[in-house]
Amino acid sequence: MKRRWLVAGAVVVVLGLVAGGLWVFLPPDHRTTFLVDASESADFREVADAVGSAASNMSSDDSLALRRFGGTCDTPDTAELVPPGTGQAAKIGEAARSITPSGKATLLDGILAAIDDFAHVYPFRGSKTNRVVVVARGGADACGKSADEVRAIIDQHTTQAGVKIDFRFVGHRLTPEQIKVLNEIAAATDAQKPRLTKTSDELVTTMKEVSVPTELAVKEVKVSPCDSVTPDVLMAAHPLGSSAQRKSYYFDIKCQQDRYVFAKAQTDPQYTDTLLLDFELKDGKWQNLDSGTELPCGTIPKEVWKAWDFPCLVEPVVCRDTQGNKVIDLNGVGCPAALDIADRYKAAIDGGQAQGQGLFWESGEWSCSWPYEDGYAHSQVPQKCVNTDKMVVQLGDYR
Structure with a gap:
């Protein structure tokens, strides 16, 4: 009987050590939630693309999550689309691009829900930093609470969560009145003054800058995917063929939004004078979408074709x-x-x-x-x- 108790005690000790080890080693250094304004917006795709680019720019060891807000003021209208986890940058981008924007901006509801997400023992908080990156697009908050009310409510939820959260705000294409409201909400969270953007390129760059933890900013910010596009990279993604006498090659390569590439190519054998191709960055790799003497618009946004100064073919x-x-x-x-x-x-x-x-x-x-x-x-x-x-x-x- 005594031996049985000794064995049972040893098992408990081992399990305790294992659990303690998991508790020490599983929590990520950094955890970030992207809080996205999904209220009615004609150019929401810009926001979705910027969120995807920012997520792909972060360390695969960081715990990332995605939450949206936007709807009505009568009831909390926000949802966690991707729960916290490491190695899921691509999942964040896909989920952001699948959002159908609707309703009014309900930023306060989103902020409170994001704070509450950090209140649980699991998923693990970041051992070094916990951050919420807010993208306000359709407006700041349409539900009309005063600055004092907002601060009191946020303070209450932050105290209950028991964790320090670093808020970063980005306002995209906001009116002066919307900027004023966003500044008040940012101040209520003790955040830095919101960063403001007017173009899709500015939004992509700013999102990358505010998402990477401050102490890792220099080390973690990666080379832009557009900077990595070369003829060799495209040849690996879509070989053109070659012979001893002649060589196929890519030229006139144009990249937009860290995600789309337009290129011309001479091929061997030469089917046409110039072959046109477009590519999209998917799962960290450039993949050919279409090729030919003319290109359909496909899923590539109109503003990208305009920046390329090339007319695409639209289905009537x-x-x-x-x-x-x-x-x-x-x-x-x-x-x-x-x-x-x-x-x-x-x-x-x-x-x-x-x-x-x-x-x-x-x-x-x-x-x-x-x-x-x-x-x-x-x-x-x-x-x-x-x-x-x-x-x-x-x-x-x-x-």
């Missing part, structure tokens, strides 16, 4: 298809703009304001007409409106 979209009143967006102006110019052009024709047999009419950046085209009778050709960005809206079908 039928915005309206009623009897005798069909409107087609030929290359991506968007149905609201297409319907607006089509209706105004039709009204101008009906009002006798269009000039001549070609029904010429202009409004702002738009020029509309009923053109002649080779191979078609005039009655078979639909009317068209073209703006200064060469976006084309077609009224009707070829008959």
